Amino acid sequence: MQKNPGAKTIEGDLEEALFHAGAVPEQDRGCPKRFDWARSARTDKGVSAVGQVVSGRFYVDPPGLVQRLNSILPPQIRIFGYKRVTASFNAKKFCDRRRYVYLIPVFALDPSCHRDRESVLASLGSENELVKCLECSERGRKVEGIMGKRNFDSKIGLDVGKLESGISSNNQDAGTTEEKIKDFSLGANNGGFDIEKTEEDEVLVQDVNQEEVKAIKKSDFRYGEEERERFNRVLQYYQGTHNFHNFTTRTKAEDPAARRYIISFDAKTTVNVEGIEFVKCEVIGQSFMLHQIRKMIGLAVAIMRNIAPESLIETAFRQDVDINVPMAPEVGLYLDECFFSSYNQKWKDSHEELSMQTYAEEAEDFKMQYIYSHIASTEHKEGVVALWLHSLNYRNYPDLRFINNNVNNDVESLGIEAKDGEK
Incomplete structure (x- = not known):
C-alpha cells in the first residue's frame, strides 16, 4: 500500500478508482496532496492488509460511492465502508496502534x-539423526508431489504460479454532498508478478529407498501446550520499548527512530488452511520499521528450531552490537487492523x-477467501517457508551460533561484531 514509480500498486489503483467513481475531481487526479490523502500504514510488496485506513477530502454524492468503487476495483481490492471524521483528521498521524x-x-x-x-550430514550416526528433505531440491526449489495431498510421481515439474494482488470490502452506501474528510477501511492482498516455468526447473525424483522413506512420513511435531508456552515466552521478549536497529535496514542504532514500543506479541491460536496448519502470531505496536516484524519472526523461529539461544534477542537490542538477524518470508504477513483510540x-x-x-464479518470472509488461501497456496506451490528454513543455518547466519546467557559480557566474547569505539 504505497506508490512505486513504474510499478502497479494498490494505492495507485485506489486513487484511479476514486477518480472514476467521482470522488476526486479532474483537476486533482494524480495529485493526492490536493485532497489531503493519507494512509494509516504502508505495506511492502508481498504483504497483505485487511484493516487498512485511508483519509482525504472526497465527493460522496450521488449515494452509492462504496458500490461504485468496488465495481471499478478488482475483486482482491475491496472497500469496506467510510465514516465522517474531523477536518484535521489524518489516517497516519491519528493512528496510535497497529496490529499485524x-x-x-x-x-x-x-x-x-x-x-x-x-x-x-553432521547428524549422521547420532541419536538425533536427521534425514534429507525430499520436498526441496539441492538447487533451492520446491519439489511438488512428495508430501501433502499430491500423488508421488517419478517426474515432477515445478508449478510456480501467478501471485495475487489486491484489497477487500463492504457494500455500505455513502451519503451527503462533498465531505470535508472521509476515511476508508480497506482489505488488501499484495504481490503481483509472473514466473515462467522452464525445462531447467523440472526435477527428477528417483525411486525412494528405505533410508528415504522416513523423510516422507509426516513429523509427529505438534503445536501443543509446551510448544505454545515456549513460543509465546520467546515472543514476549519483544514487548516493551527497545532499540530494534538489528531488526530493520538503513536505520542506525543511534537513530531515535530505532526505538519502538511493542504493546503485545503472542501466538495463542492456530488455523488450518488447505491442509497446512498455521500458527497465528499477532503483534500490536505503535509503529513498525521496514522488515521489523519479519525479522522478529525470523529470529523467534530460529530459537524455536534450536539454532539460536533465547538470550540473543536481548543481545540484539544492544546499541553497541550488530547482528545479522534472519528475515522470514513476506507472504505470511498482513496488516490486520489500525486503531484510533485517542481520536475515538x-x-x-x-x-x-x-x-x-x-x-468484522466481511473482513473475516476476506481473510479466508483471499489472504489465507493465498498464503497456503503459495506455500503449496513454491514452498517459500520450507526453502527459507533450509537457509536458516550458521553458514548464512553465523551470529546465531554463540550461546551466552550473560548479555553484559564483553561483545568480543559473544562472537558478534562490535562497533568502533564501543568494545
Missing part, C-alpha cells in the same frame, strides 16, 4: 523439519467510532 498478523506454518517450529544439508475518545460525542467492528 504473521501466519507461520507449524512445521517451521519443528527443529527436525526442512534442515539444511550440513546439519543432516476525544470525539466520541460528535463522530462515529473508527474501528473494524462494523466490518
Whole structure:
C-alpha cells in the first residue's frame, strides 16, 4: 500500500478508482496532496492488509460511492465502508496502534523439519539423526508431489504460479454532498508478478529407498501446550520499548527512530488452511520499521528450531552490537487492523467510532477467501517457508551460533561484531 514509480500498486489503483467513481475531481487526479490523502500504514510488496485506513477530502454524492468503487476495483481490492471524521483528521498521524498478523506454518517450529544439508550430514550416526528433505531440491526449489495431498510421481515439474494482488470490502452506501474528510477501511492482498516455468526447473525424483522413506512420513511435531508456552515466552521478549536497529535496514542504532514500543506479541491460536496448519502470531505496536516484524519472526523461529539461544534477542537490542538477524518470508504477513483510540475518545460525542467492528464479518470472509488461501497456496506451490528454513543455518547466519546467557559480557566474547569505539 504505497506508490512505486513504474510499478502497479494498490494505492495507485485506489486513487484511479476514486477518480472514476467521482470522488476526486479532474483537476486533482494524480495529485493526492490536493485532497489531503493519507494512509494509516504502508505495506511492502508481498504483504497483505485487511484493516487498512485511508483519509482525504472526497465527493460522496450521488449515494452509492462504496458500490461504485468496488465495481471499478478488482475483486482482491475491496472497500469496506467510510465514516465522517474531523477536518484535521489524518489516517497516519491519528493512528496510535497497529496490529499485524504473521501466519507461520507449524512445521517451521519443528527443529527436525526442512534442515539444511550440513546439519543432516553432521547428524549422521547420532541419536538425533536427521534425514534429507525430499520436498526441496539441492538447487533451492520446491519439489511438488512428495508430501501433502499430491500423488508421488517419478517426474515432477515445478508449478510456480501467478501471485495475487489486491484489497477487500463492504457494500455500505455513502451519503451527503462533498465531505470535508472521509476515511476508508480497506482489505488488501499484495504481490503481483509472473514466473515462467522452464525445462531447467523440472526435477527428477528417483525411486525412494528405505533410508528415504522416513523423510516422507509426516513429523509427529505438534503445536501443543509446551510448544505454545515456549513460543509465546520467546515472543514476549519483544514487548516493551527497545532499540530494534538489528531488526530493520538503513536505520542506525543511534537513530531515535530505532526505538519502538511493542504493546503485545503472542501466538495463542492456530488455523488450518488447505491442509497446512498455521500458527497465528499477532503483534500490536505503535509503529513498525521496514522488515521489523519479519525479522522478529525470523529470529523467534530460529530459537524455536534450536539454532539460536533465547538470550540473543536481548543481545540484539544492544546499541553497541550488530547482528545479522534472519528475515522470514513476506507472504505470511498482513496488516490486520489500525486503531484510533485517542481520536475515538476525544470525539466520541460528535463522530462515529473508527474501528473494524462494523466490518468484522466481511473482513473475516476476506481473510479466508483471499489472504489465507493465498498464503497456503503459495506455500503449496513454491514452498517459500520450507526453502527459507533450509537457509536458516550458521553458514548464512553465523551470529546465531554463540550461546551466552550473560548479555553484559564483553561483545568480543559473544562472537558478534562490535562497533568502533564501543568494545
